Amino acid sequence: MKRKRPTATPSSTLRKSRRTNTAASDHGEDELATDDSPTVAGKLSRHSEAHLGQREVRSAKLNGSANGRDTDEEEVKDTPRSQRRVLFADARTPRRGKGKNLGPIFRSENARSGVARNEAGEEEAADRGAGDEGEEEDDDDARFGQAPTFVRNADRSARRKSARRMLAAGDGDSDEDDDAAEEALARQIYASDSEAEGEEELEALQAAAAAGEGDGGEAPPAESVPPTPSKRGRGRPKGSKNKKKRTPSPPPAGLSAQERYFFAHRPGAANKTSGNTLTGVGARLLSHDEYFEVMRGWEDPHLMEREVLLRLHARAFGQWEFEMEQGFSVCLYGFGSKRGLLAKSKATAVDNEPQIVVVNGYAPGLTPRHVLMTILSTLVPASTLAGAKLPAQPAALLDLILSTLSSSAPSAPSTPSAPPPLTLLIPSLDAPPLRRPATQALLASLAAHPRVRLLATVDTPNFALLWDQSLRARFRWLFHDCTTFAPFGGVDAVAAVDALLGRSGRRVTGRDGVAYVLRSLPERARGLFRMVVAEQLAGMIEAEGFGGDEDGVEYRVLYHKAVEDFVCSNEVQFRTLLKEFYDHQMLVSRRDALGTERLAVPFRREELELLLEELM
Amino acid sequence: MEHEVAYRFKATQSRPVKRRRVLPGGLQTSWATRKRAYDELWPAQRNRIQTALDHVNHETVDGVSHFAFQAQDVRRSGKVPVALVITGSSITSWTSFLGSLSDRLTSSRANLVVSLRSGESPNLKTLLRVLIAKASAGGDSGNEDETLLHHNTGRLLNYDLQLLEDLLRERATENVVIAFEESETFDGALLSDTINLISSWVDRIPFMIIFSVATTLENLQHRISRGSLRHTEGRTFSIAPASEVLELALDIAVRGDSIPLWVGCSVSNMIMARQKDYFQCTDLLIDSLQYAYMSHFYANPLSIFLLEDLQYAAVPRDHFEALRNLGSFRRHVESILEIENGADVVRALLESDERLFQYARDGVSRARALVKGLVAAVHLLHTLRSHVPRLDHITLSSLYIRGLAGELNLSPPVRELLLSIKMVPSNVLPRLLEEVLRHSSNNSDLALVELQQRLKTLTSCRTAPLRSHHDTHGETIRTTIVAQKVELSKQKSRISEDDSAYSEIVDQFHDYLERHFMRTFLRPENIFMHEIVIYDLKSPHRDVFMPRPRFAIERALSLPHDYLDCSCCHPTAGGSNLENTLSASQPATSILYQLYMESGPLINVADLWLAFDAVVGGTNNQEAAVMTQFQRALAELRYLGMIRPSRRKADHVTKVSWKGL
Structure with missing residues (x-):
């Protein structure tokens, strides 16, 4: 995703040597910093909702120039569709594909395309804004899909120990024979991860060892004292250590099925999905006619x-x-x-x-x-x-x-x-x-x-x-x-998907159909229907904050409201009015978990809003 | 036709089909003969097991029916006679128990047995209606109209017990037995009400109640009101625990003179483990055994040799080739070669089918005898262990399984027994000897008989049991303190002459048994022709009775190549990496399922679509075609019950199924 620094360039070694002390002294912090996204921008966006939009705003602010980014955005739209996307509730790596906001549900492993360049630039800007020199930017992509934090930490710890061991051996203090085997093991462990960060660590350790050797006689030099945060010049905002550490978003590898289930349902696992809608991403569900037309010409490759x-x-x-x-x-x-x-x-x-x-x-x-x-x-x-x-x-x-x-059947069934x-x-x-x-x-x-x-x-x-x-x-x-892979005969794909996405209203009469029916009904009936729609919408808006999954209006509530508004005076009248709606399937009645009857108009929220506008 | 709801299939195109039908070829040609063998052998086995099982609850049936015959005395005192049958965990044998009980009750005398379940009688009114309906149908259903006419005059409701009384008046019924199946499932209040009502009718209708009690009597008692309890007079009975019945059934199935086929250790282990883990049911055990027979005769062509009156001509030629390729045949032949003149025998077997036929027939009967001896020895081991005091109880089935696995020889259960036998006192030994003698019915064991004689003469004039010198009871340990050191010394108490004579008998008996077990506990796979007399294939058995449908569907969806075996979806590109198994050539539902697996509990369909489009949509711009596949895949996932609608957000669905759970 970002610039991949060649580890051996002179500039990087320079930088590394400059920060050896830092790395050596505040290892704990260093580790935290490398755990998740190491860039400042990444950290910043972690604190935010991590939505791309917000992030854009932030980087724009930091940048002071939103224009340059906009042009980049144009470029993004041309990104080929060949990207490989992986469906995952990832809140950390916002991406754009096809110029649309895919939202946090997707993580895409891009080629170094326009997007990559764009984001890199963006982050650099952010880095500058935060006063960071942008070092230690390990490849974010490389970290993704890797072992989970704790595994990495364990690896790192092993590597650090190995490095120490190698240094000790290098010092020439130990000359036991059996050390050789351990030394080899240490090298092996160390070599198993050739990340630049590892080398940095080695250098840091070397520096630390040098300092340690130094203090055999005299007091350690002032430089080896942990420098002040200002000196280290790296952009972890203060107090970020106290923030709750985010768990890596891909479920840790090697989990058993039940562990994976509980991982997905762990408390605080914000099951974040993007706000995309099918219409929003330009997908259109097919009607029966279109569906069958395509299916007629389709041939199963298998x-x-x-x-x-x-x-x-x-x-x-x-x-x-x-x-x-x-x-x-x-x-x-x-x-x-x-x-x-x-x-x-x-x-x-x-x-x-x-x-x-x-x-x-x-x-x-x-x-x-x-x-x-x-x-x-x-x-x-x-x-x-x-x-x-x-x-x-x-x-x-x-x-x-x-x-x-x-x-x-005679008594002996086997007889001819x-x-x-x-x-x-x-x-x-x-x-x-x-x-x-x-x-x-x-x-x-x-x-x-x-x-x-x-x-x-x-x-x-x-x-x-x-x-x-x-x-x-x-x-x-x-x-x-008897696995056959044959398409299920009894499945009406179009109707099933419509029902799944709550679009059954679309086909029964549709919004226009409802308007048509209402026109032929008396004013009182129209009033009642308006009441249902309004209540249902209000309920939906309320439920949004609440997280409820129940929609519609309680039968009793609606009845009392209707009586109050003089739409009807008794329940028989009320029922008669409702019957017309039932007949046209403009209203459905179902029972909720507690057994109370609820009435609902079988439309989606957008359509309900439009319907209400028309009725007003 | 295929969208009709239900229809009769008309065999219009039957003629051409019939002509095209090809006869089975290859080894399957002998299927008709094998079917005949199966038809001869299995029903006999089934009857054996069934008759044995019918006798298991013989005593309980006797007791309950006796109670029923005396029930009139109880009713005379105005109480309802109640038989409480404690079933424990063997609820499943309740049906067979009730069947034999009602046979007993109705065969000799005019009794009426009505079984009620909680499902069909949720309240008193329905319960009575069902009771009356069943009672009237149970008698003679022919004159239904007549009874209708009869009570039409009285204008009675169909749950009025008066109907029942009218019905019974003509029949002179001795008892109307109401059996409450699984009394725990009935509502306590309903039971109380029923008892109250019945007790008020007891002077006119000869009611009697049977409860099946799976938990405890106290539990039932607590749920029935005290007032109702006062109207009853009960007696408890119990039927054999299911585990015992199962042991018995397995024993019958494997031990006897006429057993043609044995189930091997892995299959029987599976059967018994399933009974232990899930539900105990003898019907299921019989089904499993039957399926083992079916599989053997259907799938193993060589099972033809199990037919009693097999003629050489009835065996197709290629069967002999199959016989020569049998693992145990090859091993056997190799062992013959080592004997003198063995080569000639082997040559004859390889060249002459006729010779091989006779040899195989002999081999099968020899193998049968060996396995029979093995099973009998297992049984003997079990019986002896149960007679020797202070030995752990090991179930017969587990011994049998170990025996057929070839693990019993020199195994702990055997060694334990042999060690304890050395210490057995003389009051136990005669019983053991008797068991062994009964076991070895061929009177070749004169040594044993002689041993028995000697023992008899030895013990005839004694009252206290004799002990063998291995018995530690005869040892005393002496502690002496010499110069502040403790010295332990064992000292055998003086052994009488009789005791030493007894010890000799014990030693001989021990040696005899040891030899016997050594001889009989063979490894079945070393027996020549064991493939024909032992069925031990796990493969169809487990899946047929314990399918893993979720696993099958998940596998088909996540790794379609496993089933399709096509070149396009082969997961070579990414090795074992899970993510790389996704490819555009896979079936749409499979792709969607894999994307679905990567998601959290709530899925945005729009994003799902984008991902799907990215995987499937190639370069060509066929949005509609991709959407068709997407919609179908989504609909199929819904059909499989993996997603359901969610109203939390627009265009979202809820994930229902988690792989591997």
């Missing part, structure tokens, strides 16, 4: 490999068949849609098992009754089914199915005259429509029947939580890893 995977899994069909025949249920897990695999399996299994029922777990409208009715219609001819009065309850229906299965088994194929058994415990219990009772074979797939990693011990015993699962 199609071949996926085929190989599929073929690999297909080789186990015979095994699965055997397992199902033995009364086990087969459950396929792993990343990627396994629907293609199931389709393939039923194509091969077709000649000896004509009774196959497919239940698409991911289909949104799926109910247990659907499943049961389909099974029943497979078992019983349609003619008999038509006249029969079927029970309405799924449980009763299940009993009917089980008794039908048992009655048509036995009716064929009923195979249930359930893609996405863990999909939301089937997740209810009652539904799973129902399927388990089906699977427990000797004539029913179950082949299911699951997609989420936590599917095992669906079943308790007794359910699992009834299912008799055998699990197989």
Whole structure:
């Protein structure tokens, strides 16, 4: 990131020799200084919010010339996009990419590009401003992504000891043989880090040793006394030692998974993310039409490999068949849609098992009754089914199915005259429509029947939580890893992302749509809606400082407010007004953690603001 | 069709598929024969285990049913008879227990058993409704309409116990047994209310209650009100602890004359560890054993030799080649070569399939005998240890696992036993001798019988037990102080003639046992053909029963090359450096996941997009294409439950899943 000084230039040695005393005497401080960002500018920005903007302001102030920086900014915009960015909540190395403020979430390892030059210049200016000569500027980038502080400290300490050892040996005082080995080790440790700083330290130590030797007879010379801070001329602001030391932002390497979790959730870990928004960075989410248009032309570069995977899994069909025949249920897990695999399996299994029922777990409208009715219609001819009065309850229906299965199956199931088994194929058994415990219990009772074979797939990693011990015993699962990498069929990417980012309102009616609906409603309804929007916005603003995650207006609060404002006089009227909003999906009602009903307009804050403006 | 909710798959294209179907080739050709072997061998084993397990709780079933038959006396005093069955941790065996109990109760006499769970009966009203529904279905479900008609006249609500009374009036039921499964899960107040209500009906409906108690009786008692308790009269029963049942099941599965296949030490260790760590359930144990059999017969072509009536013609040629490549065959052949004329035998085995067939058949039966002897010796060791006083209890399963690992010979459990046997008094020794004799059913051990005879004559006229000279009880330690120094001297008390005769017997017995254990505790991997009679592959077993789905998904996403094995995503560029595994050629979800892994608990999607764009977006300006991939990847991460929306900041999502946790 910054100038990389060749360690052996005469100027640097000069500088080093000048500050040998300093380094030797105040090692502790020195160490602190080298821990984090060694530059003054870095330190300054550390104290600030470390946002680039603020830093810019600061350096501009120090510089006294903001203009020069602006021209640099122009240059930055041309920075090629080939930078490698790493996503990380890093509050220390603000960077710009593509001329935009990436904010502290990103750290980018730039080539020595315009940005680098720019920042170096900036820092130099800052250095000057703080009265620092800008020495000991170790490459900041080199320090990044390195071992965490404590490891580095330990290394440094080891190196210092080694240096001392080498010096002692060099003095010729010790001439024991076994020292040679230790000496070699010391050299090795020392050489393991060839940072310039290390050499500086060595020099400093040499100076210190020289001073120490000197004091054998006479009092140490005045120069070897630790110089006053003013003399050392390095720009740590006073009192900075008392500041809380920042932990290095990349999580220390070699942490176990749980340690990493607690590292991310440690108290005081300001989980800082930038204030960027998708619209802000010029990204536009695609609509369904655009999405599918691109997808139609898209070809997966890994199609071949996926085929190989599929073929690999297909080789186990015979095994699965055997397992199902033995009364086990087969459950396929792993990343990627396994629907293609199931389709393939039923194509091969077709000649000896004509009774196959497919239940698409991911289909949104799926109910247990659907499943049961389909099974029943497979078992019983349609003619008999038509006249029969079927029970309405799924449980009763299940009993009917089980008794039908048992009655048509003779006692010895292995005899050739036995009716064929009923195979249930359930893609996405863990999909939301089937997740209810009652539904799973129902399927388990089906699977427990000797004539029913179950082949299911699951997609989420936590599917095992669906079943308790007794359910699992009834299912008799055998699990197989079937990673396919195929795109999940039941996922509507556009809708999912919209829902994820709280933009569902965008598609239901949109802001214009809401305005249109409101126009056709009476004044009182408009007033009520305005009230909801205003309250919700107020709540959002309040929650921002508060950190709450709850939005919307409490039902009770809104009702009382409406009565106060004479929008309505009783709850029935109030409900009638709300119903219109519900119908147009302009308002959603949900229950919060405490169970109180909250009403919210499903729009983002910006849109709500615009909406309120229009309504006023 | 694929977006339909549920449908019946119509086999329209079945014909061409059938024609294209290829027969399995290679070693899999014998699968049909092996399947036959499996079908013959496993069900027999399963029945053996099942019958043994059914008898485990025999006594408890007897006790409870006896209590039920006498329950009328209790009811006459206006109280509700309650059977408290203490299950301890073996809740899972409750189902089988209740099954055999209800079989017993309903087979001979008119009893009605209704099992209730807390899930289906959250309050009194529902509980009664479920009770009545189950009771009416449990009897004869045929005349449902009739009962409907019957109580329609009375206009009764469906949770009125009057319904039940009407129902039972025609049947002359002796007991209506209500079994509360896992009584701990029921609300205490609900239990109290139920008892109160039932006690008021006890004069009309012959109720009886069974509670399964997993914790303690006191706990149950505390939760039921004192008033309700006054209406009950209970008796406690207990069913066998799950760990004992498991030990028994494993013992049955591995010890006996007809065992065709043994599970090796690593698989059985896995099975038992799983039972210990997660849940104890005999069904699961049987499933695991069954899967071991299945895997062996499905995946090991040589398991064909386990078929009893195997004919030479039924074995495909390539199976013999496989046999010759077997590790234990090679070792065996090498050992034969050292014997005189060994080379001829080996040549015959290598050249003639027919000769090899016979040899392999013999080898398998020999291997069976050896493993059988090993298992029997393990059992003997266990029994002897339990008879000798002051020896630690070691479970049979752990001994079995060690035995099959080949670790038992000269191991501490054996040495401990042998040492203690030297000191055993004469009142214990006869039992040990008896056990050993029963164990070695082939009467070849005349020496043992003679030993028994001698012991009998020796002890017949004595009341006090004889001691062997190894017993330290016979030693006294003398302390003498000579010139202010303490001198210790051991002195054996005088040993009587009988004692020395007894010592001789003990020594002989000890030597016999030592020899026996030396002979039987072989290393299974040294047994010729052990691959056929012992199944010991961890690989499919663990993943099939204990999958690690999170690990699989995380691995697929963070190291897609592991699965895809493509040339483009090979992580060679950066060696083992984690950061360098990211590359533009990887699947979009995988790239996004790796970026996601680097983030904190809150993620800015805009920044995520920028990072994603920087990785994926090459030189060409296809913003829409990249965005498509991004959206799909984001949607898939959400589908996998790894992110969820956050309202803290605009365009932010919350990280839910942490790798490796």
